Amino acid sequence: MTPTRCAVIGVGYLGKFHAQKYAAFSHADLIAVADTDAEAAARVGADCDCRAVTDYRELLGEVDAVSIAVPTTLHYQVARDFLERGTHVLVEKPITSTVAEAAELNRIAREHDAILQVGHLERFNAALLDLAGQRCAPLFIESHRLAPFKPRATDVNVVLDLMIHDIDIILDMVRSPVKAVAASGAKVLSEALDIANARIEFENGCVANVTSSRVSLKSERKMRIFQKNAYVSVDFQNRGxxxxxxxxxxxxxxxxxxxxxxxxxxxxxxxxxxxxxxLEAITNGGPVIVSGEDGQRALETAIRITEQVRQGAHVLGEDG
Structure with missing residues (x-):
């Protein structure tokens, strides 16, 4: 089997790990890494024994698949350029900055018969993968995702940074349109929301209460699912x-x-x-675990929550 020619665009904190994974797969050929920081690109390129470039456009048409780990505001531009060449794309979450951009990427992917996968990493947590094989019909869901403050993650608010993981999981689990959203939040250490809570009501009657914070003293990633005759607890952090x-x-x-x-x-x-x-979806036509459409739905709900906070004037320290 001919290895899939791959590249990683953006080799900062997360992108460098993408590069290391591709380099370790026998059925993938890591052609290059790209980053506007020439030193970072060269360092990861040397570590993974591949070419390093500062302009990702040099790689258009040269690879079969890419991972995109650039800042969220650049997701649309970079993913679009590769998808239009028929290149398969794994883009980090959130899929884009706007729902319109996400919808356009999904359209381009369909038009060029390219796979578009979104990096909602928590879907691949061992505990959740085990639960996915069992029947689940939630009536009420409660989730808490708490983390200490990290300056590198402040290019987006806590809803798009952390809460979107749980939003994606809940939407996939409930599989019903969102009926209503109520939300509140606060800016604590950054200029964007650092802590938020949302109550999501679904048309099938399920309710999810979701809390995320990036200004906590401890880390916690837990979800509790209540359904008829059963209660399920998922500890993502400890894989329980x-x-x-x-x-x-x-x-x-x-x-x-x-x-x-x-x-x-x-x-x-x-x-x-x-x-x-x-890679399995590319080579053998396996299912796309987190599709572009999944990423778009999660983004749409996350933005709806963010707007609900603003419209409701529930941002601590702001007037109106």
Missing amino acids: LSIHRLGEREMFPGIPEVTTETSIFEEGDALKTEIAAF
């Missing part, structure tokens, strides 16, 4: 999954027993799994 169900026996007369199944999964490599799925 607990499922509590009503049993067939009685714990006491008239009180049914509750059975518990708890699993702790070995530490995996979610990024490696994500890129492997991308």
